[in-house]
Amino acid sequence: MGKIIRVSGPVVVAEDIENQKMFDVVRVGELNLVGEIIKLNGNRATIQVYEDTSGIKPGEKVETTGKPLSVELGPGLLKSIYDGIQRPLDIIRESSGDFIRRGYTANPIDLKAKWEFKPLVKKGDDIKPGQILGTVQETSLIEHKIMAPRDIEGQISEILEGSMTVTDVYAHVKTKNGDKKLTMRQEWPVRTIRGVKSKLPPSIPLVTGQRVIDTFFPVAKGGTVAVPGPFGSGKTVVQHQLSKWADSDIVVYVGCGERGNEMTEILTTFPELQDPKSGKPLMERTILIANTSNMPVAAREASIYTGISIAEYYRDMGYGIALMADSTSRWAEALREISGRLEEMPGEEGYPAYLGRRLSEFYERSGNAIISGNPDRNGSITIVGAVSPPGGDISEPVSQNTLRVTRVFWALDASLASRRHFPSINWLNSYSLYESELLPWFSENISKDWPTIYSKMMNILQKESELQEVVQLVGYDALPDREKSVLDVAKIIREDYLQQSAFDDVDQFCSLNKQIVMMKLIMHYSNEIEKTIDQGFSMSQIENIPSKEKISRIKEVRDPDLEKYFNETVTSIDSDLKRIRGEK
Structure with a gap:
């Protein structure tokens, strides 16, 4: 048992801890606060404590658990609300009130809940690490695949079926090292990447239903996105829309250091939201990790790793995961504070010199991959990281290091948000490096005209x-009238195509089929007015034709009625312009 010799905010220095190892979780002081060893120097250990260290004094005890910081994995994760070190906030609130008592812990997964286990292997079968051994219906939307632990290989000597808890033994496996008992509950160190068989190239888009994203700045399944923007520019709006509408099976939302009111909104609205695809509560495929700015700094740093480790676990089952990190700036600030307490040499603007490496390690855990173990399956993790640069200045270190490792940049514009133009993604400053890899998919699956029309609209x-x-x-x-027509069409693209209402039942989600129909209609109008101007007519004669109103109303049309509405509007445009040209 070691003892504390110095306390400096979230950092504690102790000496003579028995069997101490780097990244071991320790219990600090009489209150048994949770901490992690982040530096060793002889018999002295530097510990970052995940709870408030007020009142902790030199001489108090420190004991190691002998394990690194880990997440508990198994049925029951979905619908949960955790803090940065996977303490279940809803369960803690029931037992200790609105504030977490220091040193208080609770099981992240309900150990008493019964699950109906259905085996997919039988006695005598050989199994390999990562193999799916059975299933449990975790929620009405998600079937939980029970996988063999990564260190287990052998032959099934006994397997059970029926109702059991996560701690009950469901199988016995003969291995080279003797008989092993398997339970549905597993642990995984959060700083260790779960390996995959191979990573796939980004060739399939993550369909979000947001026109400005899907058409102009698409992200591939397994891709990485940076969403920088100043206060009030709509970062949270974008992430809420993606959580609800993106083409992913499971959403992991990490609220990392955001203000309490923003996180409160998420915690209160998400349980009430409906999953639009199934009509069931959205929480049935969602995990929330809440670490607000008034929570301990060190736990904020851990929350990102907790979230990505849970995402990797579900990816290994073959699911597509969307991980929302809001915001990595607050996570980087936690790194800066801890680095300062450790008296490390600061880098740019006081951030630690290893900031870029830490960000890279986090974003590299994304990807679309073939998973190890039988049966063969694909899974993906798409990371959307919000960045909150002070004053919206993206030249600061967190934004720049994020842009180096992510391949999509959605530049949020406060002036667009103030004009109530949402999503407030600036179409001139944003980019997607997946564009060339995804355009063939759009050509083959949506319309062969997609790349051509997309290029014309962007031009x-x-x-x-x-x-x-x-x-x-x-x-x-x-x-000249030709240039006036460009401004006229651009206004239609901005106001009728890129602007989208999150509160309109029809317009809040736009299918890819509807997007190409809208694009074709706008380009038909553009081509026809060019033809009319070339024949000597002025823009003042064209700009107020009645059919323009029909173009703006197509966003209110439901998919089954699109073809009819498109044909009627094209006929109306042609009729209006022929009348101006004096044609029959």
Whole structure:
């Protein structure tokens, strides 16, 4: 048993801890606070404590658990709300009130709950690490695959079926090292990556139902996204929409150091949201990890690893996971504070010199992969990391290091958010490096015209940006009619295509089929007015045609009625322009 010799905020220095090892979890002081050894120097250990160290004084005891910081895995994770070190907040609230008592712990998974286990292997079968041995219906939406632990290989000598808890033995396995008993409850060190058989190239998009994302800045399944933006620019709005609508099986939402009111909104709204695909509660496929800015700093640093470890576990079952990290800036601030307490040499703006490496290690745990073990299966983790740069200045270290390792950049614009243009993603500053790899998928599965129309629409938006500078100098009336038509079409793209209402029952989700129909309609209008202008007619004669209103209303049309509405609107546009041209 060691003893404390110094306390500095969340960092405690102790000496003479028996059997101490790096990254071991320890119990600190008379209150048994949870901590982790992050530095060893002879018989002295530096510990980051995941709870408030107020009142802890030199001379108090420190004991090691002999285990690294780990997550408990098994049926019962879904629908849970955890803090950064996987303490179940809903269960703690029931037993100790609104505030977590220091040193208090509770089992992350309900040890008394009964699950109906259905085996997929039988006595005498040989099994390998990661093999799916049976299933449990965890929620009405998700079937939990019970996998063989990563260190188990041998022959099944006995396997049970029926109702059991996560601590009950469901199988006996003969291995080289003797007989092993298997339970549905497993542990995994959070800082250790769960390996896969092989990673696949990014070739399938994560469909989000948000037009500005799917059309212009798509992300692949297993991809990485950075969403930087100043306060009030709509980061949380984007992540809420992705949690609800993205084409993923399971959502892991990590609220890392956000203000209490934002996290409270998530904790109160998510349990009430419906999963649009099934009509069931969205929480049946969601895990929330809440670590607000008034919670201990060290636990904020751990919350990211807790979230990604749980995501990897479900990915190994063959599911597609969307992990929302909100926000990695607060996580980096926790790293900065702990680094300062350790008196390490600071890097840029006081952040530790290893900030870039830590961010890379986190984002590299994403990917679309073939999973080890039978049967063959694919799983993916897509990471969407929000960044909160002070004042929206993305030249600061967290934003820059994030942009180096992520392949999609959704630049949130506070001026768009203030005009109530959501999603407030700036179409001129954002980019997606998956674009060239995903365009063949859109061509084959949605429309062969997708790449052409996408390029034309993006060119119009870029041309509009250039023309706006000219307009400010000489005025709109001085522009030639061809340039006026570009501004007219660009306005339709901005207001009727890119802008999307999260509160409209129809418009909050836009299928890829509807997106290509809307794009074709806008481009048909663009082509026809160009043809009319080329015949000598002015934009003042064209810009107020009645059929323009029909273009703006297509976002309110449901998918089954799209083809009919499209044909009617095309006919109306043609009729209006023919009348202007004097054609029959």
